Amino acid sequence: MKNKIVIKGAREHNLKNIDLELNRDQLIVFTGLSGSGKSSLAFDTIYAEGQRRYVESLSAYARQFLGQMEKPEVDYISGLSPAISIDQKTTSKNPRSTVGTVTEIYDYLRLLFARVGVPHCPNCGKEIKKQTIDQMVDQLMELPERTKVQLLAPIVRGRKGKHEKVLETAVKQGYIRARIDGEVVDLTEAEIDLDKNKKHSIDIVVDRLVIKEGIGKRLTDSIETVMKQSGGLMIAEINGVEEMNFSQSFSCPDCQISIEEIEPRLFSFNNPFGACPTCTGLGEKLEVDPELVIPNPELTIRQGAIAVIGWGSIGNPDSYAYALFDALMKKYHFDLDTPFKELPEDIQNMILYGTDGEKVQFTFSGEYGTRNYDYAFEGVIANTKRRYEESSSESMRDEYESYMTSIPCKTCKGARLKPEALAVTIGDKNINQVTSMSIGDLRTFFLEVELTDRQKAIGAQILKEINARLGFLVDVGLDYLTLSRSSGTLSGGEAQRIRLATQIGSGLVGVLYILDEPSIGLHQRDNERLIQTLVRLRDLGNTLIVVEHDEDTMHAADWIVDIGPGAGEHGG
The missing domain is CATH 1.10.8.280 (ABC transporter ATPase domain-like)
Structure with a gap:
């Protein structure tokens, strides 16, 4: 019986005390008139019980977030696996949700651009490289004489927490001032109590000096100290008004622009570090x-x-x-x-x-x-x-x-990201240009893109994941979509196929998938692709129960369960 799902006495809604045995690891179609009880058996009995049992297997702590689940009207069910439902509901209507974020391909793209992307100056477009301490000193020494400069070491950037240890360590090292969330405080006098649930930025004030002849040696020593404290970043506050960013990572010698360390969050439009400041990452503004x-x-x-x-x-x-x-x-x-x-x-x-x-x-x-x-x-x-x-x-x-x-945001032109993020390229394309390509073209782009040996070594695993997921989307006939497409604009059929492609990409086996009429609204060509996808999910080692009226899907099924004979009280 290990290879069977056994149901005894199913009475949910209009089901008439049904007993049923289903073979596991098969493609099973539930069919019958509308209202005959197909969904009552598939979703309200089998799926509800599979999900309830999985949730009950979790710890009491995890269960408190998931709430109580009703036990369906059934005497006995055995042979259930953790159940996943793929129904007709479209994906999130959230304006921040895109095809790229739903399929998680965008997360891999952010990682790829952060690790192998080539940074350019957001101003002049020239490729930029790391800055030496001597170059930083020369740049500051070019400021007008008598300019007041405050050298800051950014040690916490937009992280939640009270950061007590960070501040204690700074005091022990002899620093008496820090700029916390934009306000300079005296570390020796003030009792600093930060809200642990809010994001904070802490910059230690390492030195305050006035630009004049003969200050080069002190400036060099102070910059070296800042670099040790912050891991290669420095903010120079000029006359208390203007700021210059310096980085041992990347800077443009012509435009005197330094950009922060390139990390995945710089490419996220859902994170303040990457989002366009004008539209906060939505790509459009209400006017x-x-x-x-x-x-x-x-x-x-x-x-x-x-x-x-x-x-x-x-x-x-x-x-x-x-x-x-x-x-x-x-x-x-x-x-x-x-x-x-x-x-x-x-x-x-x-x-x-x-x-x-x-x-x-x-x-x-x-x-x-x-x-x-x-x-x-x-x-x-x-x-x-x-x-x-x-x-x-x-x-x-x-x-x-x-x-x-x-209307499209005037600052980012709908790209959602800061200029610094859009200035990083792979194969002469930035992340917005990549996500604006159709999935079919994007797959070709990543298969043909020319990378250096170093880029190949670093990006091999990430590219493998991206290409696999793009391949699954092409297989279910969605090669015409773009990753930047808002998920709220997808049709029901597109949304369902994206979820199917995501499930194939997860590579899970031993799962019970329950689908609600996946063929609705599909052209015959797409229907064939959908059936191939379902067969592929089954061949991975999963059980599929599909509620369906489509004849082609029935022909592809291993088993058919016909529920009826009528609808409502005459069904079940």
Whole structure:
């Protein structure tokens, strides 16, 4: 019986006390009319019990995070493996989730670029190499005489914890100042209590000096000390205002730019160290759209041409909006009763984008009394954006969002990453260009890319994993997708095949996979590829139960379980 899944007395939903024996390591299709009880048997009985038993095998500590699981209505089930369900639900709608992150190929790409990528200057594009201490000294000595310089050793960069040991060690070594999260503190006097759940940055102040002739020796000694403390990184604070980054790793001698140590998190758009600071790694920004603000330019301002909530009251002479626009009308000589599209272009721009700092004076009497205003009008668009950002009400934020459109971020052009990350290349392509290629082209690129012997030695294992996963996606017919494609835009069939490809890539054996109508929405060509994928999963040593109406899938099955004869109370 070890080779069988035995079910006795299944009564979940409309199942009529079913007894069933299924062979393990086979492709089994459950078929029958819609509503006959296929899903009740596959998902609500077999999958629910397999998952429940697996969770019960975990420690009490792990179980508290997974919650209680209901025991299905069944007398007895034996021969179950840990169960994985692959159903019709699409993958995450999170805007940070992409095909690359869902399949985990992006994690391997980050590692590959961090280990074998060739860094270039983000400014001039020249390939950059490591900086010597003498070069750092020369660069600082070129600053104007009497410039105050503070040399900082970054010893903690964006890591959670209280970091008590780090600070204790610094005091024992004789350092009395440190810059913690941007604020300089005295280590000998202040009681420093950092929040262990927040990320902190700690830079030890190693030396403070003034640039003048004859200071080269002291500068050299101090820089060497900084390098020992920080492992090759230094921040030079110039006159307390500007900062210069130095690294024994990478710097551009022409642009005087140093970049931080290249590590995998630099290529993550979900990490502040790699994400574009403007769009925080989303690749797009919500901006107020003038066409949504003025949806009908045939209307006059008094009739409500400005559709944004709050501005519709311009027609009411007792409103603040009327008092403001009455003052603007008198100052800029336009009429509230002229259709918006007939107003001069400079007046339209003033209404939308503001008076460019020019103030208007007006008086408004409201429930809190009469007040005189001297106000530089910011424009309807900036006003809407500000109210959106300041509002704590979710419903109001949704209201303001209805006047906004997502546009590619102006800083990163939709690439999601900092310029330093995009300046690292493999085969003359950066990580954004690589993830923007179709999976079919990307597979060819990685099979043909020319690497040095050193790069091959370091990247061999990573490339092997990337090529294998890309191969699985090609096998299930998804060679046209890109890794940068947002997972929220995938169809149900695409999402399901991505999950199947991920499961093949995991290489697990002895697992019970339960699939919900995987052929829905697929073309015949893709259906054949899907069936080949299911057969491959079975051949690895797994049991597959597929709830399906598709004839081709039934022909490919080792066993068919037909449930019926009717639906609802007539099924099961």
